[in-house]
Structures are given as structure tokens and as C-alpha cells.
Amino acid sequence: MTHNKNILQDSHGRDHAYLRISLIERCNLRCSYCMPEEGVPLSPKSHLMTYEEIYEIAKTFVKHGVTKIRLTGGEPLIRKDIPVILGKLATLPVELSITSNAVIIDKFMDVLKVNGVKKINISLDSLDREKFKHITRRDQFDIVYKNLLLLVEKDFHVKVNVVLMKGFNDNEIIDFINLTENLPISVRFIEFMPFDGNKWDMGKMVSYAEVMEYVNASFSKVQIERLQDAANDTSKNYKILGYKGSFAIISSVTNPFCDSCNRLRLTANGQLKNCLFSSTESDLLTTLREGKPIEPIIQKAVLAKLKIRGGMDTLEKLQEPKLHTNNRTMITIGG
Template identity: 35%
Template sequence: MEKLYDHYDRLHDYVRLSITDRCNLRCVYCMPKEGLPFFPTDKVLSQDEIVKMIENFAEMGVSKVRITGGEPLLRTDVVDIIRRIKNVSGIEDVSITTNGLFLAKKAAALKEAGLDRLNISLDTFKEDRYKEITRGGNIEQVLDGINTASKLHFKKIKLNIVLIKGQNDDEILDFLNYTKDHDVNVRFIEFMPIGNAEKTWKKEYIGLKSVFDICDENKIKYHPIDLSGNGPSDNYQIEGFSGSFGLIHPISSKFCENCNRLRITADGYVKACLYWNEEIDIRKAIPDKKEFRRLIQKSLDRKPLNHEMAMDEEDRIIDKAPTWRHMSQIGG
């Protein structure tokens, strides 16, 4: 088996696969207020195309798959997709990122299908604030979904919190305290300038050093831990607490140098780097393993070492503009 390496000898064994660009929320950091025009059904990868693609990747050494969106639970065949991917030889770990609104209804079926891990977006514990950040979401549905999933013994449940200055940064302590009696990993994520005006982003960005500052102010003792999984977070546990917290800081402390993932959009493009516009259409090549591999390797050969490197390496980076896609169209 010839595995996938990029120009910097990084092994890529992890695929993030968007199965839909549709979402039932309009989160402020993910989608414009007016929403986006969604792809017509025939432009989105079919279940059979998805499974065949993962079979191709498995033969190239990929062992971990994360299902993303949009909101992946909006696809009526999401359980079947997960079951079939889990049954692909070589795939060891299947996870999903969801806003949690449909989780209470689908958690048991997802577990039965073989889903290993869950990432659930939850940027606040406050009902009115949640409705404001998501532009209309019902936080009770999400909390119900988390409670339901917690009883099913997934390998790990993570809560994703995008910190936004002036919107939810005053709840850091609440999230830290949540890990006292809940065996979850609360992950604080820096706000990224993807699909957002630069001036707006700078006003709303807050570095994750603020999490440590809150711990120090409240005399909270914590220590670093190793947490199994595929994420780029630095993880810690507060002494005596059941759960843990993690920091994902793509801006203040870039994790790019250890990036091991490829992102596949719902319409069948591969993106080796989340931030840049570089992408290659691989949909037509799915039935042809040789051509599929050639295109994937082509994408990896152009992958920058980090976000800034893409501005310098003119000989390999074809399109150096930031991606035209909003976060909801990439899957994070």
C-alpha cells in the first residue's frame, strides 16, 4: 500500500468529508445572515460515490473519516452512509460534526451504525444568546441531544465552542465548570477569517490565552493530557474533574505543520488546505482508482506548510486567494 504524503513528508491518513452544504442554522461565523444558495441535489455526492471514494482512500492508507456538512444529520441517508463507511476495510474510526439539533432522534441509530465519535457545536449555554449566534436555533434541542448521546457510550463526545469577543467569551468559566460532572472534551476554537470581512473578524477575534487567564484568575489547577482522536487541540484536565478541555488555535499558535487531513466538499472537490482557494474536482475520477490517486497526490503536492507559506510558494500554489467558500460549504 502506497500511502499519501505531501511535499513536506506529512502522512495524510484522515479525511473530512462534507456530505451536504445545507444547514438549518445560520451561525454568525459560518454563514451570512441571508443564508447561501444551496447546491441542487444532483450536484452533491451520492451515497454510492461517497462510499466508493472512501474505499479508494482506504487503499491509500486513510483510516479515519469525519463526516461534516453543512449539517450532516439533514441527509436522510446519513445513518446508511456511516454504516457503509464503517464497513470499509481499513477504516478504523468514523466521527461526525453536528449542530446537535437532530441528535436526540438519531443518536441511537448512529451508534448502532458504528459511529465512534461525536463533535457537537455549542457556543453558549444561554438560550437567548444561542438563538442570536445561530440566528434562530433552539438550545434545548441541542442539550437534549448531548444528554441522549452521553448515555450511549460513544468513544468520545466533544463540544465545539468558537470564541467570539463580546458574544460568548464571558462564558469560558461556565464551560470549564461543565467538565466537572460531564465526561466530555470542551474545545475552545479561535474565530477564523473564512468567509468573513477582515475588519469584522479582527473586532471579534480573541486569542485562547484568555482560557488560561480565566483559570489563573479563579485558581483553577489543570494539567496537560493526551486525548485519543484526530483533532489538532492541545488538551488539559482540571484536577478532580470528569471531563477535559482543549484549545484549537489556528491563528495564535498555528497547527498547520502537523496537518494530516484532506477535506472533500459536498460537490466533490478536494481541498488540501482549509484556508486557501486551491481545490481540485475529483468527482469524475472516483470510479478510476489510478486517476483518483493522481488527483489526490496533485493536491497534496501543492499543499503549503502553513497558511502563510501559500503566499510565498508561487511555483506550487496555483490559486493563492483565500477560499471563496464559507465555512458551511467546507465542513471545517
């Protein structure tokens, strides 16, 4: 193996410049597609990365070509040292962003601004208070919606992530799109994906094609504008003519975007996942704590990345429970 080879390039020629770091496995909501109702066994605190370890690992990735870091969880803002983590990562030459459920984000507006965080993804699966309560098992809709408006007012670039589930919130697709009429946000409809404990089945999924059926039934062809997708984009982007915002569909199940994938994931307990769907992990934290270089482990993990969805390259394989129950629950991977 040559030493000058880019350690973040996989065997399919994909370069990985985007690292998603989960800061915590805990959350202040209990979304059913993310966490089983009975909860999940959490890693002991001593097994989680400290802020120094997060910084050291991130610094190594940046040295080898990572230009974008997104902080996730659980809910990253419930981690008590989040201001310190943001401050450390802000010293690196990266675009820093965060994914949050927005329940307590109003308390962090200043610390996000001061550390250059401009892009915020908000998870919001229903605009109906009772449905929100049902799916999150918490009655927090009003505060989340208020904080969404506050983020827009404070000039953050806001994306709203909506996991679609048939018979639950698919009748809200147009309501969400109409939210973009007066708000400069991007609403992103996400196909329901299989993870351990979330009772996934193909019948619950609302596909890209089905979302577009709703759109085409509500708007005329001349109103629906197909936008140019950014390089390495996971979503197919659209806009309704005259609306301030836009909407997009993330079709990980029916139209995977694996060919241009540039993402790696680091779990809160320091495991590197080369793909969201992969059931294998590489332990960076133990090696770091032993004072050994983590580059060889990173390179091996990246080279082992499979071409499509952790090897589930057909819908038939995706529907085979044993192929995705070896994976973590979504909350312990990081959104």
C-alpha cells in the same frame, strides 16, 4: 513520479490518514461565523456526491492509508440517506465519527451505534439561550442541551466545539469549563477563523493566551493539569483536577498546528481541499463520473499542500481579506 510513492504524503513529509467528508451544504441552523446572513448559493443536487460516490471516493482514500473518516456538513444528519451512507462507510476499516449541531441527533442514536460511531463533536457556542438564538438565528438551545446530555448518557465520546468571539461568549469560558466538572466531555475552544462572508477581523478573536488568562484567574496552578496531546492533535488539552471531563484550545490562528497536519477535506460536491484555509480545490467527482482514476488528482492536490495555513504563514497575511475571501464559506467547506 514513482508509482509506489504514498499518494497521501505531501512535499513536507506529512502523511494524511484523516479524511473529513462533508455530506451536505444545507443546515438547520444559521450560525453567523459559518454562513453569511443572506445565505449561500447551494450546489444543484446533481452536483452533490451520491452515497455510492461518497463510498467509492472514501474507499480509494482508505486503500492509500486513510484510517479515520469524519462526516460533516452543513448538518450531516439532515441528509435523507444518512443511514445508508453510515452503513456503507462502516464496512471500511476506519474509525468513523461525525460532527453535528445535535438538533435532531436524538433520532439517530441507534443508527450511529449500530455503525460503530462512538465519537461525536457537537457545535455549541453559548450556554445562554438568548445568545444561542442570536448566533444560530434559531431557538433550539433546549433541545441541543438535552441531546448533549443524552449522548453522554448513551456512552458516546462527546466533544463540544465552542467558537469564541470577543465580547460575545468569552465571558462563558469558565461556565463551559465548569460543565466538565460532572460531565465526561471535552470542551474545545476554537479561535475565530476567517472565511468568506463571516466578517472576520482580528479584534473579534479570543486567542489561546487570552483563554488561559481566564483559566488562570479562576483556578489555581495546582488545579490546572496539562494533558498529553494525541499525535496529530489540533488542540492543546487541559483538565481541572477532580473534574470528569477536560477542555482544550484549538489555536489555528495564533499557534497553527500545521507541522503535524494529517487532514484532507472532501466537500459535498466532490472537491478535495488539501487545507481548510486553501482557496484551491481539486475536482474528484467529475473524474469519478467519467470513469477515470482519481488517484492522480489526489496525489497532485496533496503534493501542492502548502506548509502553513494555505500559504498564510503570518498573522499579517491572515488579516489580508483578499487572501481568504477566495475561499468558500465554512458551511460549504464542511466543519
